[in-house]
Amino acid sequence: MAEEIAGLGDPIRTLELMWGRAPAPKRGPKSRLSVAELVAAAVAIADAEGIGAVSTRRVAEAVGISPMSFYTHIPDKAVLLDLMLDAVATGQAGEPTTPDFHPANWRANVTLVARSFRSFYLAHPWALQIGTHRPVLGPNTIRAYDNFLSVFDGLGLSEVEMDLCVILVANYVHGAVRDVVRAKMVKAQTGMSDDEWWYTIEPFLQTMDFSPYPVASRVGAVVGELYGLGDHDLAFDFGLERILDGLERLIEGKAATPPGAATVDGKPPSA
Amino acid sequence: MAEEIAGLGDPIRTLELMWGRAPAPKRGPKSRLSVAELVAAAVAIADAEGIGAVSTRRVAEAVGISPMSFYTHIPDKAVLLDLMLDAVATGQAGEPTTPDFHPANWRANVTLVARSFRSFYLAHPWALQIGTHRPVLGPNTIRAYDNFLSVFDGLGLSEVEMDLCVILVANYVHGAVRDVVRAKMVKAQTGMSDDEWWYTIEPFLQTMDFSPYPVASRVGAVVGELYGLGDHDLAFDFGLERILDGLERLIEGKAATPPGAATVDGKPPSA
DNA sequence: CCCAATCCTGTACACTGTAAAGAGTTATTT
DNA sequence: AAATAACTCTTTACAGTGTACAGGATTGGG
Numbered sequence: 001m002a003e004e005i006a007g008l009g010d011p012i013r014t015l016e017l018m019w020g021r022a023p024a025p026k027r028g029p030k031s032r033l034s035v036a037e038l039v040a041a042a043v044a045i046a047d048a049e050g051i052g053a054v055s056t057r058r059v060a061e062a063v064g065i066s067p068m069s070f071y072t073h074i075p076d077k078a079v080l081l082d083l084m085l086d087a088v089a090t091g092q093a094g095e096p097t098t099p100d101f102h103p104a105n106w107r108a109n110v111t112l113v114a115r116s117f118r119s120f121y122l123a124h125p126w127a128l129q130i131g132t133h134r135p136v137l138g139p140n141t142i143r144a145y146d147n148f149l150s151v152f153d154g155l156g157l158s159e160v161e162m163d164l165c166v167i168l169v170a171n172y173v174h175g176a177v178r179d180v181v182r183a184k185m186v187k188a189q190t191g192m193s194d195d196e197w198w199y200t201i202e203p204f205l206q207t208m209d210f211s212p213y214p215v216a217s218r219v220g221a222v223v224g225e226l227y228g229l230g231d232h233d234l235a236f237d238f239g240l241e242r243i244l245d246g247l248e249r250l251i252e253g254k255a256a257t258p259p260g261a262a263t264v265d266g267k268p269p270s271a
Numbered sequence: 272m273a274e275e276i277a278g279l280g281d282p283i284r285t286l287e288l289m290w291g292r293a294p295a296p297k298r299g300p301k302s303r304l305s306v307a308e309l310v311a312a313a314v315a316i317a318d319a320e321g322i323g324a325v326s327t328r329r330v331a332e333a334v335g336i337s338p339m340s341f342y343t344h345i346p347d348k349a350v351l352l353d354l355m356l357d358a359v360a361t362g363q364a365g366e367p368t369t370p371d372f373h374p375a376n377w378r379a380n381v382t383l384v385a386r387s388f389r390s391f392y393l394a395h396p397w398a399l400q401i402g403t404h405r406p407v408l409g410p411n412t413i414r415a416y417d418n419f420l421s422v423f424d425g426l427g428l429s430e431v432e433m434d435l436c437v438i439l440v441a442n443y444v445h446g447a448v449r450d451v452v453r454a455k456m457v458k459a460q461t462g463m464s465d466d467e468w469w470y471t472i473e474p475f476l477q478t479m480d481f482s483p484y485p486v487a488s489r490v491g492a493v494v495g496e497l498y499g500l501g502d503h504d505l506a507f508d509f510g511l512e513r514i515l516d517g518l519e520r521l522i523e524g525k526a527a528t529p530p531g532a533a534t535v536d537g538k539p540p541s542a
Numbered sequence: 543c544c545c546a547a548t549c550c551t552g553t554a555c556a557c558t559g560t561a562a563a564g565a566g567t568t569a570t571t572t
Numbered sequence: 573a574a575a576t577a578a579c580t581c582t583t584t585a586c587a588g589t590g591t592a593c594a595g596g597a598t599t600g601g602g
Contacts, residue, residue, distance in 0.1 A: 028548025299579020
C-alpha cells in the first residue's frame with residue numbers, strides 16, 4: 001500500500017476538471033465518456049473495496065476503455081483522487097445544503113455539522129486515507145465549507161475566528177473518526193475484530209512488566225475492562241462536548257464584549 | 272500514494288519483535304543483522320525521503336542484504352511499519368520520560384505534551400501517513416501514552432475520563448498537524464510553495480461565481496488576505512486554547528463535586 | 543483536400559510486495 | 573562421527589502498479 005498523495009498535477013487543469021470548465025475540444029472524435037463517469041466508477045470501487053483497489057487500470061476497465069485511455073481524460077492519478085474527494089463531499093445529491101439549523105442554538109448546530117461530517121467519513125472511509133497536497137477547491141467541497149462556516153456566523157466571531165473554529169472542529173472529527181474507520185477496515189480485511197485481536201495478544205501482555213508505565217497500566221486496566229479497545233461513539237461525544245464548552249467560553253466572551261475589541265486569537269479580555 | 276496499512280501480520284510475532292522478546296534461535300547461522308538495524312534504516316529513509324521511498328528492497332539494500340533476506344527478519348512490510356512507529360515514538364533517546372510538569376498547573380502541562388506531540392509529527396511526518404490497523408503496543412508508544420496520561424492524573428478525573436481526554440487532545444493534534452506536514456511534503460516534492468500555488472490558481476478563481484457560497488467567500492476573502500492559506504501555528508494555538516477551556520470546565524466541575532457523584536459514563540468510580 | 547487536434551490503443555519500463563525453492567551454515571540428536 | 577533439523581540468505585519469478593512513448597483512427601477547420 002502506498003501513500004496516495006493527490007494534487008500534484010497542473011493545478012489549473014485540476015480546477016477546470018472539477019468545475020466542468022475544461023475548454024470544449026474543437027476537433028477530433030467525440031469522447032465516449034465524461035470525466036464524471038470515470039470519477040463515479042472510481043468512487044464506486046473505493047466505496048466497495050477501499051482506496052487500494054482504485055488503480056488507473058481498474059477504473060478504465062470499469063468504464064470499458066483500455067488502460068491508457070484513462071489518461072486522455074484525467075492527467076494522472078493524483079488528479080483523480082482530488083476529483084473523487086470533491087465528488088463525494090457533502091452538499092450534493094439529496095442532502096439539503098443547509099439542514100435545519102436552530103437559529104438560537106449554536107451548540108445544536110455545531111453538533112449537527114460535526115455529526116454529519118463524521119457520517120461522511122463513515123460512508124466514504126477511503127477519504128481519510130487520501131492525503132491531499134493542496135486544499136480541494138471543488139464546488140462540493142466549498143459548499144460543505146460554507147455550510148460548516150455558517151453555524152459560526154452571527155455569533156460575534158471575526159471571520160478569522162470562524163475559520164479557526166471550523167478548522168478546530170473539522171480536525172477533531174477527522175482524528176476521532178480515524179480509529180473507527182481503521183477498526184472497520186481491518187476487520188473487513190482480516191476477519192479479525194478488535195476484540196478477537198485483544199484476546200489473542202492478552203496472554204502475551206500478561207507475561208510482561210508494565211511497572212515502568214504506572215499511569216498507563218492503571219488506566220488501561222480500567223478502560224480495557226469497561227470497553228475493550230474503547231467505545232468510539234462515547235469518545236466522540238465526550239470530546240465534542242469538551243470542544244463545545246471551549247467554544248462556548250469564546251462565544252460568550254464575545255457577546256459580553258463590544259465588537260471591535262475582538263482579538264484574533266479570541267482570548268476574552270479577562271478583566 | 273497508497274495506504275500503508277500496518278499490523279496485519281501475526282500480532283504475537285509483532286509484539287515479540289517490538290519488545291525484543293523473540294525467542295533466540297538455537298541452531299542455524301548467526302544473523303549478521305538485528306531487527307533494530309533494519310528498522311533504523313527504514314526510519315532513516317522515511318525521514319529523508321518520505322514513507323513512499325520505504326520499500327522492502329530499499330531497506331534491504333540499505334543494510335547490505337539481498338532483497339528477500341528482509342523477510343528472514345521481519346514477516347512483512349506491515350510489521351515493519353509498526354516497528355518504525357514504535358521506534359520513533361517519544362520517550363526514548365535523550366528525552367526525559369517526564370519533563371518538567373508544573374504540579375499545580377495542568378494547563379501548562381497539557382500544552383507541553385500537546386506541543387511535544389506536535390513536534391514529534393513534524394520530525395517524522397511519515398508517521399501521519401501510516402494507518403495502523405491496531406494500536407501499536409510497543410514500549411516507546413506505551414511510555415508516550417503513560418506520559419500523556421499523567422498530565423491528567425490527580426485532577427479528580429476517572430480513569431475513563433483521563434483516557435478520553437488523552438484521546439481528545441491526541442486526535443486534535445493529529446488533525447492539526449496534518450496540514451502543516453502536507454504543505455511541507457508537497458513543497459519538497461514539487462518545489463511549489465502554498466503561496467506560489469495560490470498565485471497560480473488565483474486568476475482562475477477570479478473568473479468564477481462564488482455567490483452560492485456567501486459565508487465561505489466572505490470568510491475566505493478575509494482569511495486569504497491575512498494569511499494566505501492559513502497560519503498553521505496560529506490555528507494550532509487557537510484550537511488548543513479552546514480545548515483547554517473545555518477541559519477546564521470539566522475539571523473544575525470535578526473539583527466542586529465530591530468524588531463518586533458522577534462520571535462521564537454514569538458509572539461511579541470505585542469508592 | 544489537407545492537416546492539426548483529439549481520442550483511443552498496444553507496447554514497454556521500472557517499480558512494488560512477496561511466494562517458492564534452494565544453497566549454505568550451525569547446533570542438536572542419533 | 574553422521575544425520576538431521578533449524579536457521580540465514582539468495583535467486584528466480586509473478587502479478588500488480590503508474591505512466592512514457594509511439595502510433596492508429598476519427599473529426600473539424602483551413
